[in-house]
Amino acid sequence: MHIGLFVPCYVDQFYPDVAVATLELLESCGMQVEFPSAQTCCGQPMANTGCAEMAVPLAERFVEIFQPYDFVVCPSGSCTAMVVHHYDHLFSGEKRAAFEAVRDKTLELSQFLERYVPAEKLNFPSFPHRVGLHQSCHGLRELRIGACSERMVTGNDSVGELLERVPDLTRVTLKRADECCGFGGTFAVAEADVSVAMGLSRVADHAAADAEVIVAGDMSCLMHMQGLMRRDGSPLRVMHLAQLLCGRSIDINHDAKEQRR
Amino acid sequence: MDRYQSRRKGTTTMKSTVDHPTAAKPFVANQERMKWHDGALWFVREKRDRQAHSIPEWEYLRELASQTKAHTQANLAEYLEAFERQATAAGAVVHWAADAEEHNAIVLGLLQKNNVQRVVKSKSMLTEECHLNPYLEAQGIEVVDTDLGERIIQLRDEPPSHIVLPAIHLKKGDVGETFHEHLGTEKGASDPKYLTEAARQHLRDRFLNAQAGITGVNFAIAETGGVTVCTNEGNADLGASLPPLHIACMGIEKLIPRQADLGIFLRLLARSATGQPITTYSSHFLGPREGGQLHIVLVDNGRSSIRDRDEFREALNCIRCGACMNTCPVYRRSGGHSYASVVPGPIGSVLSPAADTEQHKSLPFACSLCGSCTDVCPVKIPLHHQLLAWRQEIGREGLLPVSKRMPMKAAAALFARPRLFAVAGWFGRFALRVLPHALTHNRLNTWAVARELPIAPKKSFRSWYRDQDRPANSLPIVTPDPESSPTKNR
Ligand code: SF4
Numbered sequence: 001m002h003i004g005l006f007v008p009c010y011v012d013q014f015y016p017d018v019a020v021a022t023l024e025l026l027e028s029c030g031m032q033v034e035f036p037s038a039q040t041c042c043g044q045p046m047a048n049t050g051c052a053e054m055a056v057p058l059a060e061r062f063v064e065i066f067q068p069y070d071f072v073v074c075p076s077g078s079c080t081a082m083v084v085h086h087y088d089h090l091f092s093g094e095k096r097a098a099f100e101a102v103r104d105k106t107l108e109l110s111q112f113l114e115r116y117v118p119a120e121k122l123n124f125p126s127f128p129h130r131v132g133l134h135q136s137c138h139g140l141r142e143l144r145i146g147a148c149s150e151r152m153v154t155g156n157d158s159v160g161e162l163l164e165r166v167p168d169l170t171r172v173t174l175k176r177a178d179e180c181c182g183f184g185g186t187f188a189v190a191e192a193d194v195s196v197a198m199g200l201s202r203v204a205d206h207a208a209a210d211a212e213v214i215v216a217g218d219m220s221c222l223m224h225m226q227g228l229m230r231r232d233g234s235p236l237r238v239m240h241l242a243q244l245l246c247g248r249s250i251d252i253n254h255d256a257k258e259q260r261r
Numbered sequence: 262m263d264r265y266q267s268r269r270k271g272t273t274t275m276k277s278t279v280d281h282p283t284a285a286k287p288f289v290a291n292q293e294r295m296k297w298h299d300g301a302l303w304f305v306r307e308k309r310d311r312q313a314h315s316i317p318e319w320e321y322l323r324e325l326a327s328q329t330k331a332h333t334q335a336n337l338a339e340y341l342e343a344f345e346r347q348a349t350a351a352g353a354v355v356h357w358a359a360d361a362e363e364h365n366a367i368v369l370g371l372l373q374k375n376n377v378q379r380v381v382k383s384k385s386m387l388t389e390e391c392h393l394n395p396y397l398e399a400q401g402i403e404v405v406d407t408d409l410g411e412r413i414i415q416l417r418d419e420p421p422s423h424i425v426l427p428a429i430h431l432k433k434g435d436v437g438e439t440f441h442e443h444l445g446t447e448k449g450a451s452d453p454k455y456l457t458e459a460a461r462q463h464l465r466d467r468f469l470n471a472q473a474g475i476t477g478v479n480f481a482i483a484e485t486g487g488v489t490v491c492t493n494e495g496n497a498d499l500g501a502s503l504p505p506l507h508i509a510c511m512g513i514e515k516l517i518p519r520q521a522d523l524g525i526f527l528r529l530l531a532r533s534a535t536g537q538p539i540t541t542y543s544s545h546f547l548g549p550r551e552g553g554q555l556h557i558v559l560v561d562n563g564r565s566s567i568r569d570r571d572e573f574r575e576a577l578n579c580i581r582c583g584a585c586m587n588t589c590p591v592y593r594r595s596g597g598h599s600y601a602s603v604v605p606g607p608i609g610s611v612l613s614p615a616a617d618t619e620q621h622k623s624l625p626f627a628c629s630l631c632g633s634c635t636d637v638c639p640v641k642i643p644l645h646h647q648l649l650a651w652r653q654e655i656g657r658e659g660l661l662p663v664s665k666r667m668p669m670k671a672a673a674a675l676f677a678r679p680r681l682f683a684v685a686g687w688f689g690r691f692a693l694r695v696l697p698h699a700l701t702h703n704r705l706n707t708w709a710v711a712r713e714l715p716i717a718p719k720k721s722f723r724s725w726y727r728d729q730d731r732p733a734n735s736l737p738i739v740t741p742d743p744e745s746s747p748t749k750n751r
Binding site: 011016050055141151152183185191199201224230 | 281316625629631636652654655670675676677678686690716725731
């Protein structure tokens with residue numbers, strides 16, 4: 001299977017190892033992966049700020065770039081949801097068919113692993129730590145990669161199932177299993193006070209559950225929480241799911257030497 | 262109407278544009294109260310979860326409710342006429358009001374015709390929406406809200422901060438103070454039992470002396486012409502039964518087709534609102550009581566125009582349970598008053614811009630787009646999608662502030678050029694690494710007021726990738742089995 005790796009713009013710039021880990025993970029499952037370097041951003045910040053028209057050229061480029069692949073895989077629920085659910089009204093006429101083809105083969109990382117990789121190939125290295133799972137909202141409530149607490153349905157839980165396969169990993173139980181961390185893209189800046197308050201209570205929930213590391217499928221939520229924890233000097237760490245599944249060290253996103261405060 | 266809007270403290274800002282982040286600031290800053298508010302509402306949300314879990318057909322009920330409402334809206338004119346016919350046949354008088362002003366004038370006319378000086382009121386967000394209280398008070402009529410929460414905020418001269426729990430922003434001590442000042446309870450008293458009893462005694466007096474009762478309507482049934490009012494305190498029953506004149510005020514969206522549909526909504530409403538299996542009192546009114554009068558005022562006040570808009574039509578499904586507020590992580594931490602509108606929270610942020618887009622343009626942005634409201638809503642209103650749709654609408658109408666639009670324009674231009682993006686990224690990361698912390702984390706950088714910026718790596722992913730011999734060599738971390746090929750849909 002020929003996979004086009006869709007790397008969110010901020011991951012490319014600030015968390016390159018998340019993309020490297022995604023690449024390694026997919027290749028270790030026998031996939032042929034390519035990163036088309038013409039990609040930049042899916043246009044989500046514009047669309048979410050009320051400037052959808054500015055996202056149109058980016059969306060069209062996206063479709064063009066990822067057309068040749070069997071699948072498009074992305075280590076972010078939020079960016080995947082943008083393509084799968086919010087490109088819809090940006091395309092009309094001739095360009096529609098190409099868009100629909102790309103949309104139907106675009107998947108979030110855990111979704112792809114769950115659906116297209118045989119279980120016997122999912123052998124992960126040991127991770128002897130206490131893990132708090134932060135369910136990112138867009139993965140949860142737009143892509144439905146897990147069962148959210150509001151709906152009375154038993155859904156799938158692709159991230160949870162992957163974590164279950166990791167030897168020596170302990171999942172901690174949170175008080176609010178799927179509360180938003182308050183990142184929300186430009187919301188984090190436009191509504192900074194509320195965003196920070198939300199983030200702090202999210203972090204506190206993990207700390208109270210005695211987690212060592214907060215793991216999520218979206219680095220953006222983690223970037224926000226990590227920013228708060230660094231400021232507070234919290235001993236908690238953050239890791240992207242792909243990094244954990246690849247067996248990275250718990251300190252991968254938190255180099256103490258580089259820490260400035 | 263405008264001159265009445267400014268009569269209440271909390272509503273003085275209502276005509277000017279309200280900026281949610283600014284309005285939220287003091288509420289968020291009071292950490293202790295904010296956390297208490299968050300916890301109190303989360304407690305209700307958890308109660309709701311338990312009750313919803315107790316019904317195996319919960320999701321089916323939601324779907325049924327959503328479709329019933331959609332069907333009603335699609336045939337609204339017919340159902341409204343049927344309702345008028347049946348209600349009239351049962352002895353009620355039906356009035357039609359195009360907007361808040363007409364509604365208020367109708368109510369005042371009825372009260373004046375019957376020489377009413379004292380009114381008791383219960384369960385009506387609609388009269389709050391129309392600012393009926395100050396309007397009647399200006400005419401020398403005494404209006405007493407009889408729901409405990411409503412009464413508390415009425416005494417404090419504040420607007421409600423929640424549609425089901427109007428005084429949820431207040432703690433026991435605040436209520437004690439208010440009652441001490443207005444009802445003469447002991448200073449410093451905060452025992453809920455003592456305070457409730459004081460309110461009860463005070464209200465009993467008002468009930469006995471009232472000459473008319475105004476109530477809201479939770480559901481109006483086209484088939485029978487009956488209206489249903491749900492309360493936990495039984496005060497709507499008292500207000501409608503003691504005085505000879507009962508005026509029921511309702512938005513036209515409160516209609517449901519048949520008596521048989523009512524069960525769906527009653528089961529959903531109380532569970533979603535407070536986590537009770539059913540409200541304590543669900544009172545059904547079909548025509549006036551013996552010797553009395555029943556008037557029903559049907560109010561549009563912008564509802565038809567929402568009905569005409571495809572993106573927002575489903576907002577009229579709302580049964581005002583307040584569940585979206587209880588679940589909203591932004592509402593819980595910013596408080597209802599920060600929305601400066603009669604209906605706050607997710608549904609308020611959809612409805613308010615429909616009434617006045619310019620004035621409420623910041624509300625659709627007071628949302629992290631987590632989607633919890635959409636999944637909690639008993640009538641399946643796609644709330645967070647509607648908030649997103651409002652953002653586009655606000656952009657289209659040219660109401661986006663420059664501070665939102667300009668950075669997006671710059672970013673879009675950058676993202677359209679991958680090479681330039683790579684260079685700009687390099688510069689950004691370089692600057693973050695070499696510049697002193699104080700310079701990158703200054704006050705102008707809103708992100709960094711309370712948060713550290715991420716540690717900037719030397720290399721971006723794209724430059725790492727270029728440096729590799731890609732895509733030829735793979736970097737297996739676990740030993741892959743080159744023989745077996747991945748299978749689809751295992
Ligand atoms: S929008 Fe839905 S959840 Fe919110 S108050 Fe209305 S019915 Fe309840």
